[in-house]
Structure formats: structure tokens, C-alpha cells
Amino acid sequence: MLEPKTTELTNDLIEKIQQAKQFLEQASRVACFSGAGLSADSGVATFRDSETHALWSQFDPMELASPEGFADNPRRVIDWYNWRREQLSNVEPNPGHTALAKQRDLVQITQNVDDLLERAGLDTKRILHLHGTITHDHCNHCGYSEAVELSQSPSYRFCKKCHQGEMRPSVVWFGESLPDEAWRQADQLCRNIDVLMVVGTNASVYPAAGLIEIAKRHGASVVIVNTQASDASHLADIELIGKSGVILPSLLEGLQLNSF
Ligand code: BV8
Numbered sequence: 001m002l003e004p005k006t007t008e009l010t011n012d013l014i015e016k017i018q019q020a021k022q023f024l025e026q027a028s029r030v031a032c033f034s035g036a037g038l039s040a041d042s043g044v045a046t047f048r049d050s051e052t053h054a055l056w057s058q059f060d061p062m063e064l065a066s067p068e069g070f071a072d073n074p075r076r077v078i079d080w081y082n083w084r085r086e087q088l089s090n091v092e093p094n095p096g097h098t099a100l101a102k103q104r105d106l107v108q109i110t111q112n113v114d115d116l117l118e119r120a121g122l123d124t125k126r127i128l129h130l131h132g133t134i135t136h137d138h139c140n141h142c143g144y145s146e147a148v149e150l151s152q153s154p155s156y157r158f159c160k161k162c163h164q165g166e167m168r169p170s171v172v173w174f175g176e177s178l179p180d181e182a183w184r185q186a187d188q189l190c191r192n193i194d195v196l197m198v199v200g201t202n203a204s205v206y207p208a209a210g211l212i213e214i215a216k217r218h219g220a221s222v223v224i225v226n227t228q229a230s231d232a233s234h235l236a237d238i239e240l241i242g243k244s245g246v247i248l249p250s251l252l253e254g255l256q257l258n259s260f
Helices: 011-026 067-072 074-089 095-101 180-190 210-217 244-252
Strands: 030-034 107-110 127-129 132-139 145-147 167-171 195-199 221-226 238-241
Touching (some): 011 195, 011 238, 011 244, 030 180, 030 210, 074 132, 074 167, 095 244, 107 180, 127 180, 210 221, 221 244
Parallel strands (some): 030 195, 107 127, 221 238
Antiparallel strands (some): 132 145, 132 167
């Protein structure tokens, strides 16, 4: 596991973390909204990051993360997701996931399709995967769903149940709507919280990113954790610039946060 160096906790950052801690201590209802940056410290590639080999800088999202791309070349899409699954099978949750997983009553609204929060021990009932999950495939005809072995995921195949549809990753592609129940719960929650933690997201993909504006509009304070400015920076009451794997353990230590 890539252990981020805690030496990155400068005095200035420690002071801002203390300020953010006060927001959280005074809040009765908190939620966490996360993106690819939360898993970056585990070694999982982000999508748009300027510093690393972000996925969209190497691949075309419309070719690989859209229904049109799958229709055009399903084997290429399945091979790309299986490459990501193989990567995911070789990494572990980082201290950021572990710090969040200790918050048993904190709801995690995540854009991430990985299972690192689950592997960090968080109850699946507390996790809303707005963009689906890479751990499952489902049939694009009858909806039959099955978990895949991340280290040896199956190549392009037809559905073994209906024999008509193709099996595809259970993630939300561009142009596809988000899972109704996950979206409904996330939207409802963001209208009724005192603080929204926004961790490791560029906040550039909608409608998910719109949750930050919804929370703000309904009176929530916004605490951002990111290694750089993002499309949500203007909404931040406090912006903690640094790695979530370093900041979250310090920020959440001694706190028991609640979403209800
Ligand atoms: C919808 C698939 C309509 C899963 C993803 C044209 C055609 C169709 C739609 C659109 C269009 N134009 C605009 C749209 C809307 C579109 C959209 O928002 N596009 C954007 C790009 C402009 N949205 C959609 O298509 C959505 N559906 O609109 O449907 C509709 C409506 C009704 C009925 C039917 C249909 C669906 C969006 C979901 C797309 N799926 N991926 C997969 O393969 O993984 S997108 C992808 O972006 C991932 O899901 C990801 O979760 C999401 C958000 O990215 P981030 O998580 O923010 O990651 P990113 O790399 O961008 O940023 C990382 C951040 O972390 C950075 O800020 C970095 O600084 C920070 N960081 C890095 N390291 C660290 C760190 N922070 C802390 N610590 C660190 N160590």
C-alpha cells in the first residue's frame, strides 16, 4: 500500500484542519461526497488529474465509458475495464478509506466505482455508488447481474441467462442516468445536512457534482479535501489542500460523525 507521508502535514495545514474539525464537531448531520482522488493514494488512476497518468489523458472517455463506445467495440471496452479491475485487485484501501470507514454512521456518497471503502470495512448500507460499481457485470438485455473476480475478470461474453444480451460493467457511462435509489438518497441527504465533506473530486461530472451546490443552497458548510483547486473551490467554506490519505486520518481522529 502506498502510505502517503504524514510529513506533508504542514503547520498551516494542521491549523486549517483544526478549523475544519470545529465545523464537524458542531455539526449534527454530515455526509461525505468523494471522487477518484480518495483512491489515488492507493495507487488507483484518477480521470482528469494533471499530475498523474490520468485515464482521460490516455484514453477517450466516449470510446470507453459510453454506450456508443460499447456498441462500436465491446471487446475494447471490456478489455479496458478488465485492465482497471486487474489494477484494483492489486491495491489496498489507503488511510483515507480507513479513516472514513471508522465513521460507521457517516453516509458515503461516492462517484467511485471501486470497492475500497467496502474493503476498508464500511457497511455497504452506508455507501451510495452514484456511478455504479466495477465489481459487477450485468446483461444489457435482461439485466441479469453477476459479481466478477477482479483479478481474473471474464472477457466479452453473452448473457448466460437470456443468451441474447451482452454482459457489460455495472458502471454509469456518459449519457446514462444514475441509479434512481442512490441518486434519490444522495439528493435527499444533501438537502438536510450541516456539513458536506467533498473529498478528491474535480467536481466536473454532472449531475453528481450538482450535489455540492444543492448542499450549499440548503445551508450546509462545505469542507473540501483535495490536492489542488477544483470546480467546487468557489463553494468551499474550508479547502484543505493535500492528500486525502494524509488529511482524513488527522481530520476525523476523535470524531464520531453522523448523517442522520
Ligand atoms: C447523464 C464511468 C443524462 C465509470 C464516469 C454529452 C453527452 C452525454 C452527457 C453529457 C454530455 N455533456 C455533458 C454531459 C453530462 C455528463 C457530464 O457531466 N460530462 C462532463 C464530463 C461534462 N454526465 C453524464 O453523462 C452522466 N449522465 O448526464 O445522463 C441523462 C439524464 C436523464 C436520463 C438519461 C440520461 C453520467 C456521468 C457518469 C460518467 N461516468 N465514469 C467509470 O468507468 O469509472 S465519469 C468519471 O468522472 C468517474 O465516474 C468519476 O467518478 C467521475 C468524476 O471524476 P472525479 O472522481 O472527480 O475524478 P477526477 O480525476 O476528475 O478528479 C480527481 C480529483 O482528485 C482531482 O480534483 C484531483 O486534484 C484530486 N486528487 C488527486 N489525488 C488526490 C486528490 N485529492 C485528494 N487526495 C489525493 N491523493
